[in-house]
Amino acid sequence: MPSSNTSIIYLKHPTEFPVVGEHFAAKTNNDFKPVLKDGEVLTRNLIISLDPYMRGKMRDASKKSYSPAFEIGQPLDARGIAEVIESKNEKYPKGSIIHAFIGWEEYTILPDLPTTRIIPDARESKLPLSSYVGVLGMPGLTAYSSLKDIGKPKAGETIFISAASGAVGQLAGQLAKAWGLTVIGSAGSDEKVDYLLKEVGFDHAFNYKKRTAHDALKELAPKGIDIYFENVGGETLEAALDNLNTHGRIIACGMISQYNTTNPYGIKNLMQVVSKRLTMRGFIVADFYEQYSEDFFRDVKEMLLKNEIVYRVDEVNGIQAAPEAFIGLLQGKNFGKQVVKIADL
């Protein structure tokens, strides 16, 4: 049994970028004596997933949004992979590997949540454990379901994906490519652009820090784009609006450029929604779970096992590294799906 537990505690709502020590900080309990109630399990946490939506949970709890706010004074939570090391719940016996909402911490006393799942073949899996919080987890289902349900992609069309080397973008691009689309991506470094072009197989990619999305789309999509997979907001959204074709679709997945500022960018060309009959739609992955999760898991797992998909993960080590990694994610410093490896299996 563990006798200490290090957790990342949520301290205060940030208005711009969160700061380590001010808004969240590591805290070690050296007198950790977990006592389980019926239905609870004690987990040894292996991996947590860091995702941009978490920035939205760093808010005053009185502001409503799709995901509950983080609680001041408590560990932040995340989708993660963990080993059950004590169990008072027969659904999750000792030794099971689970995929669950756990804390940003080494050990979690986990109540019986409907979102907890056993990963049956985890110890024998050919795929890295992090797949279950990445390409085969929430970000993967996000890409697959929203591309199908909102994007309605047709072979021959052109899609533009921002934050294209991120957790959602890199899979969205490969699915679109497999479904017969021309795929254009934007990312924030030449290294990421090279990855998209040479390893992932995007048709075109550009570094938005070196040229504007306006200029790049004019050149790379002379016939316009049909779908915009929106992860960043701001000027990139404005450029996409200008370059979308009639009846174009905007998959409003996220707007990371707008999360850490008190002075959001003003979009001046929304009239394009009227004049080009565009559809812009927001969603959360839970909306699509029932309809798409089975097909998604089957299709993408098969593509992965056949090496038809590459999926880059950015892994930092140790729970202490989580806050800086999260800030880096908000700043686009991650390269691929951001996870924190807390312990080996």
Place this chain on the structure above:
Amino acid sequence: MPSSNTSIIYLKHPTEFPVVGEHFAAKTNNDFKPVLKDGEVLTRNLIISLDPYMRGKMRDASKKSYSPAFEIGQPLDARGIAEVIESKNEKYPKGSIIHAFIGWEEYTILPDLPTTRIIPDARESKLPLSSYVGVLGMPGLTAYSSLKDIGKPKAGETIFISAASGAVGQLAGQLAKAWGLTVIGSAGSDEKVDYLLKEVGFDHAFNYKKRTAHDALKELAPKGIDIYFENVGGETLEAALDNLNTHGRIIACGMISQYNTTNPYGIKNLMQVVSKRLTMRGFIVADFYEQYSEDFFRDVKEMLLKNEIVYRVDEVNGIQAAPEAFIGLLQGKNFGKQVVKIADL
């Protein structure tokens, strides 16, 4: 046979509000000797409809949009009601009253267009002829079809309609009310607000020149709105985004506040589309014609004949009055559906 014909000629593309004499002007042909080719008819024009979408036709023809640009040196065109006074087309015999795309002028030589329709009961109709370009015409179908197809209204929900006393807004509000919704409208004068509350039967209405849509919606829709019928754009759209409920719908019909400026308003809270899973969709009425026109015409005509709908028309007299009336429409000076009466039947 007429020997003179006064037309409003399109002269130049405006960048802000059009100016009479600079961008369009009346011109009389005192030597009007119409000669018809096969398939053509000569119309004596009775009424033309002025609608905000026409501002979008005052553009450089090289810019694509859903409706073709007006042609420099030619009369502007409009949906209108006319009498056929000479005919070389057996579909439209002399004496028929038609609903067609005619010029902003007294007489038009009309080719055989698929959009021309005979109004069979026009001479005996209990409804004013202007109905066919208003409540029973394009603006009416716009309200009906988009409210059904994009708004997906459910009894008990709340809808907010901007430009609510206009051609589309006043019908949209009455349909929503008949379908069991709570209806809130904004308009630009106390007189219009009174009309909405006392004659049309809106639940709430406010004068956006006296209080912001932000403040008004907070008070009038404490539980939020489910549908926003968007006619104006700018700050009103921003307020609607802030006050929409989860899974809210935005019917992007028009953004008249943005048509006559080179400095459009920047919308800063589009992140609400993501966090509240909103759908914003543009359309043109032609997209819905096939699916909705029959039901629309039957339902709304019946409601009109039963006096279940009121519909205010703002009529100016004489083709010479058309340019000023159009500028007034763009400035919100009209009160009700704007038409120009050119001649009596």
